[in-house]
Amino acid sequence: MNRFRPLGIAVVGTGRMGADHVRRIDRVISGARVTAVVDIDAERAEAVAAGVDGCTAHTDPAAAMAAADVDAVLVASPGPAHEAALLTAFEHDLPVLCEKPLTPDAASALRVMEAEAALGHRRVQVGFMRRYDTEYVRLKALLETGRLGRPLMLHNRHRNVASPPFFTSSMLISDSVAHEVDATRWLLGHEITAVTVLRPTRSAGAPEGLRDPQFVVLETDGGALSDVEIFVNCGFGYQVQAEVVCELGTARIGDGHALVTTMAGRWGGTVAQDWTERFAQAYDDEVQAWVDTTRRGEVTGPSTWDGYAAAAVCEAGVRALEDGRRVAVDLVERPPLYR
Amino acid sequence: MNRFRPLGIAVVGTGRMGADHVRRIDRVISGARVTAVVDIDAERAEAVAAGVDGCTAHTDPAAAMAAADVDAVLVASPGPAHEAALLTAFEHDLPVLCEKPLTPDAASALRVMEAEAALGHRRVQVGFMRRYDTEYVRLKALLETGRLGRPLMLHNRHRNVASPPFFTSSMLISDSVAHEVDATRWLLGHEITAVTVLRPTRSAGAPEGLRDPQFVVLETDGGALSDVEIFVNCGFGYQVQAEVVCELGTARIGDGHALVTTMAGRWGGTVAQDWTERFAQAYDDEVQAWVDTTRRGEVTGPSTWDGYAAAAVCEAGVRALEDGRRVAVDLVERPPLYR
Amino acid sequence: MNRFRPLGIAVVGTGRMGADHVRRIDRVISGARVTAVVDIDAERAEAVAAGVDGCTAHTDPAAAMAAADVDAVLVASPGPAHEAALLTAFEHDLPVLCEKPLTPDAASALRVMEAEAALGHRRVQVGFMRRYDTEYVRLKALLETGRLGRPLMLHNRHRNVASPPFFTSSMLISDSVAHEVDATRWLLGHEITAVTVLRPTRSAGAPEGLRDPQFVVLETDGGALSDVEIFVNCGFGYQVQAEVVCELGTARIGDGHALVTTMAGRWGGTVAQDWTERFAQAYDDEVQAWVDTTRRGEVTGPSTWDGYAAAAVCEAGVRALEDGRRVAVDLVERPPLYR
Amino acid sequence: MNRFRPLGIAVVGTGRMGADHVRRIDRVISGARVTAVVDIDAERAEAVAAGVDGCTAHTDPAAAMAAADVDAVLVASPGPAHEAALLTAFEHDLPVLCEKPLTPDAASALRVMEAEAALGHRRVQVGFMRRYDTEYVRLKALLETGRLGRPLMLHNRHRNVASPPFFTSSMLISDSVAHEVDATRWLLGHEITAVTVLRPTRSAGAPEGLRDPQFVVLETDGGALSDVEIFVNCGFGYQVQAEVVCELGTARIGDGHALVTTMAGRWGGTVAQDWTERFAQAYDDEVQAWVDTTRRGEVTGPSTWDGYAAAAVCEAGVRALEDGRRVAVDLVERPPLYR
Structure with a gap:
């Protein structure tokens, strides 16, 4: 090719x-x-x-x-x-x-x-697109370092606002939990050897006849246990969370703050080390937006006026640094093109 | 075109x-x-x-x-x-x-x-690529709804692990704070009218002669105040944080959990409403990975074996749901191609 | 009496x-x-x-x-x-x-x-002292408002750094999970009708012969399900966490930020409404410290010098507010008694 | 004495x-x-x-x-x-x-x-009761270890729902910022040498004539800078937050998750090491509640029935652990005294 x-x-x-x-x-x-x-x-x-x-x-x-x-x-x-x-x-x-x-x-x-x-x-x-999600990828990478020891348990939460009309009780397993089945196999590197499905009270928010939520326990040939809460009519949002409990610590994703680990008396996450990590998406989106608007013959985004105003403020700022005092910023009148 | x-x-x-x-x-x-x-x-x-x-x-x-x-x-x-x-x-x-x-x-x-x-x-x-960062975009959109009232203050933090060798004290303003200058103008919709630069103790981690950190106060023609901590040799990571304080609440980004608002007695953020929002990046990365490996003549990612194993587990799961008991999973031997 | x-x-x-x-x-x-x-x-x-x-x-x-x-x-x-x-x-x-x-x-x-x-x-x-823990008390109060709907599932985590030498596998149930047994009954207001105990891989950190961790499923007469991870040799810390999943939302405690709820598209917590709520403990501790040191014939804590310095700074601050400029603070020399 | x-x-x-x-x-x-x-x-x-x-x-x-x-x-x-x-x-x-x-x-x-x-x-x-607040005490203790290096900047936020009717613009300094004046002196161990007060737009939520919010900059004889946002009619809640920026990292309190530090590429907090730390307040409250109700001639809290039910469930749990299967719990009928 x-x-x-x-x-x-x-x-x-x-x-x-x-x-x-x-x-x-x-x-x-x-x-x-x-x-x-x-x-x-x-x-x-x-x-x-x-x-x-x-x-x-x-x-x-x-x-x-x-x-x-x-x-x-x-x-x-x-x-x-x-x-x-x-x-x-x-x-x-x-x-x-x-x-x-x-x-x-x-x-x-x-x-x-x-x-x-x-x-x-x-x-x-x-x-199985979870294997490409940034948080899952980081969780997998962390497990592979071995720093947390062997995985013992994996707790999964999978919640949808509402299920589509054609959804049946068994589709909670075959359509929804299918993701956790793969995530369990992939994250732990174990095959699944047995399944148990528990049925708590049906939510009043579930369509008639639908057994929702369910609680699934997956046993693996590596000895680790994986449990899955599947709740497809939770009403409040779409949440996919996973916590791996290992011999030396835990690691959790899906709570809205990337990968959080708990280990040796501390919980927390990592800080980006530079702008290519923190703003990678912003640079990609910036250039894609420029390409897309340019192909449509448009110009959007920060204008020459914005560039000029920033230059004028920074000039004043440098003088303020040198002189140790407040410096006023003088801008020309904004031309009609930039209003 | x-x-x-x-x-x-x-x-x-x-x-x-x-x-x-x-x-x-x-x-x-x-x-x-x-x-x-x-x-x-x-x-x-x-x-x-x-x-x-x-x-x-x-x-x-x-x-x-x-x-x-x-x-x-x-x-x-x-x-x-x-x-x-x-x-x-x-x-x-x-x-x-x-x-x-x-x-x-x-x-x-x-x-x-x-x-x-x-x-x-x-x-x-x-x-000015911050205008394309997801968190800044959400912050701007929230401000534009007017739900938080008028903005009164903007607190910015801008920290780098270390500055490059050629960096001078005035470049903290013209190179680094330049981003907050634009972010202030864009988020608040105000022009900046005056600048003051305060100089706390130099960090022992700053190269000789570099005035680092600095604390910058920007006044605007809309009356809102924007302050910027710029610290380019903080050593621990790259952090860009912003908090807008408005008449009815505050909104903060850059802490590692997307946009957090505080309003009417509660703090918190939003929950995704469906998978297209939560996993948009994963789908894009999945297909891009497939295109890239395919162009190189390679096949990676979840294999047919993974698809088969998931199908077998889900079949067992559906039986477990129906029978209300533990169901063992039987897999064929894994073919050499998938080992 | x-x-x-x-x-x-x-x-x-x-x-x-x-x-x-x-x-x-x-x-x-x-x-x-x-x-x-x-x-x-x-x-x-x-x-x-x-x-x-x-x-x-x-x-x-x-x-x-x-x-x-x-x-x-x-x-x-x-x-x-x-x-x-x-x-x-x-x-x-x-x-x-x-x-x-x-x-x-x-x-x-x-x-x-x-x-x-x-x-x-x-x-x-x-x-059963969890019923007196601030977070559990708030969780219980929230459930009783009915705002989250009926409880469907309760996920519990109970982790200890290390178990004492005399601990046996059954004591993980009778000594440790006993707390979650009571918490389940109390929070949900249901009696427990059946127990299942699953046994994942033993942690290498568990003493020989101890079946640790365990995963316990409690069924209740109200139909809600309660699962408990008990891990008494996790090594990294003492954690007690609980998440109640209800028909309209979830509520979680034990993660280090008080009670966090997820409901109607948002996650978050409450903000204190005044200092009696935010600083109740500080006032109690302040007065107790004063009583304790006074009974020992000692005087500690913020001194008259601290009171004087604050008064002098605030006086300068009020002038700075009125004059709109920087005001220097002049203090007398610090007397020997306060050095 | x-x-x-x-x-x-x-x-x-x-x-x-x-x-x-x-x-x-x-x-x-x-x-x-x-x-x-x-x-x-x-x-x-x-x-x-x-x-x-x-x-x-x-x-x-x-x-x-x-x-x-x-x-x-x-x-x-x-x-x-x-x-x-x-x-x-x-x-x-x-x-x-x-x-x-x-x-x-x-x-x-x-x-x-x-x-x-x-x-x-x-x-x-x-x-000055902030010196007795658990979070401030931990922050002070952390600074004293020297692990974060010398403090360079302290960012304070002080927000009240609403100010009392008699509050004047200068009381924002002398009554409210007075706390941050002491906290700055105590946390940093520096005296304050100069004060500047900036006046952003008045909030529409402030009573007529009240200059609210204000932004105060405190300079210290140790070279560290302390800034204070004071906003006494923010409407949404009572918040007191502080972040110390040091040469090697930062430490923050008041966000609702105890002390959070950022250092060496990671952010996070500590995990309690045992129940005396995690549940100290619960034990105190439990015994105080018992003393208070007993002095009033009342008996409340977990009852003998609760003790019996827990014993019965744990007995079933131990059998479930030993037998590896689900065990039903049998309770006697609940006596009238405990209904």
Whole structure:
């Protein structure tokens, strides 16, 4: 693959998640473009393709994957359609980012795994996106240093404002707790060996018939225990929290202040060491905003007037430092262009 | 400008900041590419250009700006070189993102402003990147709702681990406090009318001759007061904090837990309302990681085995929910490909 | 009982806990004094009594309780001795503060309860002291307002630096989790109907043979679930945390910032409304320190010099306010008495 | 003085503060009793004295101080009356706790100081009660370890919900900032050498004519700078915050999570090491509650039923631990006495 050429991606499925990925690749991601979209709803596929330069619309994944400008596939169709899409991608030996779940049940997942193993190399990245969240990444990195000792317990909280209308009691496990299942396996490096689900009082806020909240206990082959509060109609907000309790301390994320550790008589977190760490996002957003407005022929953001005013104030400030007294700032009248 | 064509950018100055912007546009920013770099050091320009597809190297900004594939200019050269670069860009009527300071003094800034005003339209976005930081953006948005009443005071803290060797006492004002000067003007919507600089004890950690820390008081034409602690050799970390005290409450950023407000007998912050808010960065990073590894011919991240294991655990979990008892999880042996 | 006369208390048991209660009643508590101490170790009883004015030493609880100046009994002997002490107190119809556990098993506790019920009125306050902790009290009060809706789950963490040498695996339940058993019953107002104990990996920090940590699930007749992490050799500190998850929000204590609630899209806590709330403890400690030092014939704390210096600075401050400029402070030379 | 005899205290002034001190000494403080109260309003003095056993009422401080059962004096009258009360106490060589301010101006404070110096020993403790607040005490102790290096700056915030009707602009300095004046001197160990008062926009919430908020800068002979935001009509709550910026780190109090330090790349606080630290207040409150209710002939708090229920649950818990399964809890019917 030409390292300079953008990666051509076929997005399979253009529902909420698929359409969001199309937007992301088109507007946010560097080095890639959407060259094809696939949906059984041809109209929806056409509508999405129309917004992206050089993007074709398809109803058949195989047709899209056969296109010359398709280098990789992003599968965002409903779970039951994943197996077929994955097997087709394997036929073309295309790399795939497959939204979770890989497939809806273990038997089909096993078939996919056997097909990939037959290729002899990995082709699939599954969409367990918590592994890419900054806080989870830092938590994992901390655990790997071994400074906290071995993990003994993992306490998870997973709360949603409200569940969608089609949600069933078992989807709290298969759709929601699925994230904690992967997070548990990934953070601890253990396989899960048994599951228990406890059922506290149903919240008055849960739709009729929905067993919400639930409390899940996961046992692992490493001996660590992982418990999950899943509460999908908590009403107050979306919260995903995790605390790992290790032999020498604990580490917690999701409370709104990054990674907090408790160890050796102290609790706390780290302080950034420079601006590239503290303001990385701001620099990226600044330049992206400039590129986006410039492509639209607009100029926004801090103006020349702002630059001038800052220069005038700093000049006065330097004099104030040198003279040890209050220095007044004199600005010219603000030109009409900057009002 | 073709909305589908990437924006061609000439980056003027390839020192630490310029090179970082080249990397950013090449790897992170969507919809743009670096088509030219400029540096008085020809070798450095060549070296940077070599890493970017279709990028030319120049020693003269004017030559770069005259190139057909240059649509916009990013100025990251030293401050004294900004005026000439900006005036040249104005000759070509090119949009410019100019790193702060606009120019090193008020007189030259005024000349630039007059030249832009003569064009009759804005061409410059100045690089006051705090205006793009999520926390500052939220603070500004909160102030604009008026829910806290009018701002009365702004307390700023700006701390660096250590200052670079060339730093002088007046650079604490013109280089560092310059950020708070703009943040004060932007957050409060007031112009600054006077400056006082107080000089507490020099820290033993400050290089000889450097007056560090300093405490700056900015008065504004809106009557609000802004004070700035600037301490560029604090040793422990990089911290940028701001607290706006308003008639009805306060709002604070930079403490490591996003925006914290105090109002009507309560302190606290907001809880995300859904995963698109809480995990926006994780989704972007996930897809960018997939695109980057795929372009390198690699497959990383959660594997098909992880997808299979999650499916098997969730199946067991659903049975555990239905049966009200502990259910063991059975996994096939892990294939060699996934070990 | 004369409302002006101090309450005369017999303390039964003068081990670590009993001796601490003697100190507390003698030095901290208002309106009470220790008139008798009891210990099977006569020497220890004598030693403790010697430090308290008008306190007699006994080896037999019955003898102490028969004394004329004994109005009430504090039982702090080992658990197995509680039943006999309580029954003796009932014979004298004396009020009792009985350290937890009431008795070591349900059968003996039942006998005590039947004896008290035969008296026809309550005589015993059991030493579940979490009900008196400011944070627990606030949590309970918040739950009772009903603003969070019904409680669904209670997550408890109970961590000790290290367990004493005699600690056994079952004592993690009967000695440590006993606190969470009472806290669960008290906070939720439910009785506990079933217990499950899960056993994660033993920590390398646990003494040989000790099953530490454990994870306990308590089911209640109100349908709420209470889980308890008990980890008595965590090494890093003593932590007692509780989070109640209700239908409309959560409330958490023990994290080092008082009661934190999450509700309706916001997390946070309350701000004190005046100094009697914020500084109540400081006023008490100030006066107690003055009483204690004065009784020892000493004078400490802020001196007349401190009062004078504050007056001089405030005078200068008022002039600075009126004149709008910096005002120097002139102090007389500090007299030798205040150096 | 007999170390066993309670200290007999005359309280001079029975307004809000004086009456609160009478209550405190009578109900909270150990080892002291109020033997006399003084007020120019004879009726108010009588009313307060009536509530305290063996307490006499006076209108003349000298008469009270001459009484045989008066060992010490607490001065809580208005500031202008302090000088006379203190000089009278010096005549009787009595120890005094004098509410702040010592006296309302520097000249009178100087006279008091000279009179005490003439006695040859200290008799006065001034009521700067922040020195007794747990957070301030910890902050001071931390500074004294030297671990943070020398203090360079102290940032103070002092906010009240609303000022009383009689408050004037200069009282923001002499009544409110007076606390920060003492805290600055005490924490830093420096004398204050100059004061500047800045006047931001008046808050719309301030009563007409009141200059509120103000921003005060205190310079010290040690070179450290102390700034104070004073805002006595902030509306939202009572907040007293302080941050000391030292050469090697910062330490902050008043944010609702005890003492938070930032040093060497980390921010955070300490974790209690055992229950005597974490629950000291709970034990004191538990025993005080028991003493108070017992003196009133009442029994409250955790009952024998609570003790029995805990014993039964723990018994089941120990079986659950041993058997590795869920164990149901069987309770007897709750007797009427405990319903």
